Amino acid sequence: MDLRKIGKFIAQKRQENNYTQESLAEALDVSNRSVSKWERGICLPDSGHMAELCKLLKISINDLFNGEKVDMKDAEKKAEQLLIEMAKRQEIANKRTFVHTNIAAVGAMLLYFAVVGITARCMHKEDFWPILILVLATLVLFITLYFAFRIEVDLGHYTCKHCKYEFTPTYGQAARAIHMGTTRYLKCPKCHKRSWSKKHF
Numbered sequence: 001m002d003l004r005k006i007g008k009f010i011a012q013k014r015q016e017n018n019y020t021q022e023s024l025a026e027a028l029d030v031s032n033r034s035v036s037k038w039e040r041g042i043c044l045p046d047s048g049h050m051a052e053l054c055k056l057l058k059i060s061i062n063d064l065f066n067g068e069k070v071d072m073k074d075a076e077k078k079a080e081q082l083l084i085e086m087a088k089r090q091e092i093a094n095k096r097t098f099v100h101t102n103i104a105a106v107g108a109m110l111l112y113f114a115v116v117g118i119t120a121r122c123m124h125k126e127d128f129w130p131i132l133i134l135v136l137a138t139l140v141l142f143i144t145l146y147f148a149f150r151i152e153v154d155l156g157h158y159t160c161k162h163c164k165y166e167f168t169p170t171y172g173q174a175a176r177a178i179h180m181g182t183t184r185y186l187k188c189p190k191c192h193k194r195s196w197s198k199k200h201f
């Protein structure tokens, strides 16, 4: 998917259909800046506006993603290529989110220990504030780890070693399973055997 090519195509079709950036933005109920961003290839129109945009520009969704009019005889093949490419993009995005989530979790833990360490050194018996700080820090740590855990489980899926079945564990199953890196010891919902299942995105 070539965002710059798509952007140029949107601009070209907009002009052919006698829209200015302003009038097209108005027709779609988006800001002028959004249209400008699409045309400069900074981002794609969001999914909620795609169908309407294509209708206004008299193109198909397939044309839009390819950044050109797709020949009818190539349409199916091009659509399939796009689906594969989008799946790949999704995988990459998921992996990136996974890494960022882990960094956030480790960061939250390091920050927590730093706060605990500093607070413990400054603590006097009669002070109330260190306890307050510790309680708050603990709360923030648990909330961060809880959400990091949920994101981690939601991203990707596992493959059973015995029957090759692909599945996503529930939060409870994931929490109870031992794991090493991106591999978890999970019970397969299909064949009910346990195995070290590797995470895929």
Ligand SMILES: [Zn+2]
Pocket: 160, 161, 162, 163, 164, 165, 188, 189, 190, 191, 192, 193
């Ligand atoms: Zn299985």
